[in-house]
Amino acid sequence: MNSAYHHRVAVLGELGTATSSQLLGTPPSILIPLGSTEQHGPHLPLDTDTRIATAVARGAGTSLHARLGQEWLVAPAIAYGASGEHQSFSGTISIGTDALTMLLVEYGRSAASWVQRLVFVNGHGGNVSALHTAAAQLRAEGRDASWCPCIAVGGDAHAGHTETSVLLHISPGDVRTDRWLAGNRSPLPELLPSMRRGGVEAVSPVGVLGDPTTATAAEGKRIFSEMVDDCVRRVGRWSPDPGGMLT
Numbered sequence: 001m002n003s004a005y006h007h008r009v010a011v012l013g014e015l016g017t018a019t020s021s022q023l024l025g026t027p028p029s030i031l032i033p034l035g036s037t038e039q040h041g042p043h044l045p046l047d048t049d050t051r052i053a054t055a056v057a058r059g060a061g062t063s064l065h066a067r068l069g070q071e072w073l074v075a076p077a078i079a080y081g082a083s084g085e086h087q088s089f090s091g092t093i094s095i096g097t098d099a100l101t102m103l104l105v106e107y108g109r110s111a112a113s114w115v116q117r118l119v120f121v122n123g124h125g126g127n128v129s130a131l132h133t134a135a136a137q138l139r140a141e142g143r144d145a146s147w148c149p150c151i152a153v154g155g156d157a158h159a160g161h162t163e164t165s166v167l168l169h170i171s172p173g174d175v176r177t178d179r180w181l182a183g184n185r186s187p188l189p190e191l192l193p194s195m196r197r198g199g200v201e202a203v204s205p206v207g208v209l210g211d212p213t214t215a216t217a218a219e220g221k222r223i224f225s226e227m228v229d230d231c232v233r234r235v236g237r238w239s240p241d242p243g244g245m246l247t
Contacts, residue, residue, distance in 0.1 A: 013061065015073040029070075029117040031057040031235075032107070033077035034131070034147075036124040039089035039200075041159035041208040043180035045171075046091045048163055050079045052227075053123030055170045056150045059228035060121065060235065068236050075111075078103070078120075081127040088201040097130045104134035112143035119235060119246070120147040125157075135244020146240045148231050152223045157188045158200065160210015162223060169220030180215075183208025 015030055035050025045051070057074045064070040083094035095103070104120065111118050122131055131147045138145035155162035160183065167175050183204040184191060191203045200207055234246035241247050 013058075013074065015075040018073070023114065027114055027116045028073050030073050030075045030111065030115050030119070031061055032075040032111075032118060032120050033057045034081065034104075034120045034122045034124070034127055035077055035079055036081040036083045036094075036126065037079055038081075038083040038086040038092040038094065038124075039159075039207045040163065041181065041183065041206055041212065043176040043212060044159050044164060044167055045174050047079060048159070048167060049081070049123035050077050051123075051171055052150055052163070052166055052224075053077060053121050055166075055224065056123070056227045056231055057121040059224070060231040063228060063232045064235060067232065070236070072119075072235075078107070081124045082130055083124070083126050085126065085195055085199045086207070088199050089207050094126075097126075100127060100130040101133045104130060105137055108134065108138040108143055108145045109141070112138070112145065117144045117146070117238075119145075121150065121231060122147055123150045132243030132245070135240070136242060139240065139244055146238075146244045146246050148234045148246045150227045151230065152226050155223070156185070156210025157191075158207075158209040159183070160185075160208055160212050161214050161219070162210065164212035164215035165217070165220035166224050166227075167220065168215055168217040169224050172217060175215075180212040181206045181208060182211040182213055185209075185211055 033053035035053045037046050040048040054077050061072040061074050064072050080095050082097045082100050086092040152162050183206050194202045239247050
């Protein structure tokens with residue numbers, strides 16, 4: 001890699017602040033945070049998934065450069081996803097799986113005309129079906145597009161200990177600890193049949209799957225580091241499965 005490109009990407013970091021002329025020469029690779037705008041209980045902001053995906057993408061971009069010498073730019077986040085299971089709660093804006101799939105395919109087609117590789121960094125489980133379909137199609141068309149999840153081993157499902165801890169680490173001023181309430185703590189597989197019929201509200205009137213009251217910033221720092229390290233490992237290995245997810 002030439003030194004001019006190395007300096008350019010190290011200085012830029014964020015795609016949104018770059019100019020077109022700064023991107024001339026060796027094509028960059030990009031990390032695209034993909035989140036949602038949906039309820040996260042009475043204590044977390046609607047953009048929780050997007051915040052987490054963005055922070056993980058930025059952390060991964062920095063680590064990929066420091067650890068592996070790879071240069072990645074972080075693109076502006078896609079802040080809407082497939083969130084129909086939360087539609088009964090105010091504030092949720094869902095574009096659905098079909099529209100999200102089309103958005104990701106068209107995004108990838110456009111970006112692939114000037115980037116080497118692109119990775120969607122996903123912060124919302126409801127987006128997975130669209131990601132599988134879109135990434136598989138983009139790869140079948142010869143575009144080097146993949147995706148990776150923001151996951152923590154043993155984490156709870158929604159707005160509970162895991163997400164609340166991460167937000168206490170990355171956005172502590174926006175966590176309303178005076179309003180947090182424990183939700184349904186049953187394993188997600190047990191809840192899915194009822195959720196498919198009536199959404200999250202059918203199993204948790206407060207919109208929480210898990211217990212946020214046990215969350216701490218220290219635990220959030222640990223979980224966040226785990227998410228970043230997992231993303232770095234997946235990108236560094238670059239072994240997409242048939243649905244385009246980096247393994």
